Amino acid sequence: MDYKSLQIDMDGPVVVVTLSRLGRRNALDEATVEEIGHFFQNPPKEARTAVLRGEGPHFCAGLDLEEHARLQRTPVQFMRMCQRWHWAFDQIQFGGLPVIGALQGAVVGGGLELAAACHTRVADVSTFFALPEGQRAIFTGGGATVRVGRIIGPSRMVDMMLAARTYDAARGMDLGLCHEVVPEGQSFQRAMRIAQAAAKHAPMSNYAIVTAISRINDMSTTDGLFAESLVAGIVQSSPEVAEGLEMFLQKRSKRIEPT
Structure with a gap:
C-alpha cells in the first residue's frame, strides 16, 4: 500500500x-x-x-x-x-x-x-x-x-x-x-x-500477551480462567519454551530486577 x-x-x-x-x-x-x-x-x-x-x-x-x-x-x-x-x-x-x-x-x-x-x-x-x-x-x-x-x-x-x-x-x-x-x-x-x-521475547509469548489478556478481561471468571489455561497450554508447549527454560536452568537468563 x-x-x-x-x-x-x-x-x-x-x-x-x-x-x-x-x-x-x-x-x-x-x-x-x-x-x-x-x-x-x-x-x-x-x-x-x-x-x-x-x-x-x-x-x-x-x-x-x-x-x-x-x-x-x-x-x-x-x-x-x-x-x-x-x-x-x-x-x-x-x-x-x-x-x-x-x-x-x-x-x-x-x-x-x-x-x-x-x-x-x-x-x-x-x-x-x-x-x-x-x-x-x-x-x-x-x-x-x-x-x-x-x-x-x-x-x-x-x-x-x-x-x-x-x-x-x-x-x-x-x-x-x-x-x-x-x-x-x-x-x-x-x-x-x-x-x-x-522484540527479544518469544513471538508466541508476545502474541498471547497482546491478544489474550484484553479478551480474557471481557469474559466471566470461569470462562476467563478456562481461556487462560488454554492459551498457557499452547504457549508453554511451543518449541520456543525449551530454549528459554534451558537459559534459565543454566543461569544464563537476565535477572528480574526493577525497571
Whole structure:
C-alpha cells in the first residue's frame, strides 16, 4: 500500500510507524485511519514489535474536524466511519504485534482513542490528554467508551468530558492513560528501548500477551480462567519454551530486577 499519512521505517526487528500530517497536528482523516488499519493488519514479516509516534510536537489532535465539517456526513455515514476506526484500532490492539506508543503534546479525542489501542504508552512531560468532544458538539466515535472507559472507568470518563478536564502526563500516568513519563523529547527513545527489549521475547509469548489478556478481561471468571489455561497450554508447549527454560536452568537468563 502507498502510504501518504504514515512514514514506515525498520530499525532492526522494530518497525517505526510515524503519523505524518504535521500541518494538521496529525489529526485523523478517513484516509489516515484506513492506512493505520491496513498497515497493522499486515505489518512487515520481519517486524517483531512496533513503535507508533507522531511527527512534530504533537502525537495526534484527534478527528480532522475540517474534513468532518466539509463532508457533512449523514448519521449512517458517520456511524460507518466510526466502525472503520474501530476496525483500524482493533488491528493495533488485537493484531498480535506488540505496539509501543511514544506520546508527546496533544493526545486528545481520536488521538487518545488511538493511543489507548497501544499496548504500552510512554509519554514525555509535554503530553496532555483530553476528550473535548462535548465542547465540539460531537461524541466519541473511535472507541473511547470501550478502551478509555475501561482504563479510567466510565464515571471518570463522563466527568472528564463534562468538566472538560485536561490531564497532564503525570495525572495521565496516575489514571493509566500512560504507563511511564520521561523528560520532554525522550518518549520515542524510551519507547524504542522497550520495543527492542520486547522484540527479544518469544513471538508466541508476545502474541498471547497482546491478544489474550484484553479478551480474557471481557469474559466471566470461569470462562476467563478456562481461556487462560488454554492459551498457557499452547504457549508453554511451543518449541520456543525449551530454549528459554534451558537459559534459565543454566543461569544464563537476565535477572528480574526493577525497571
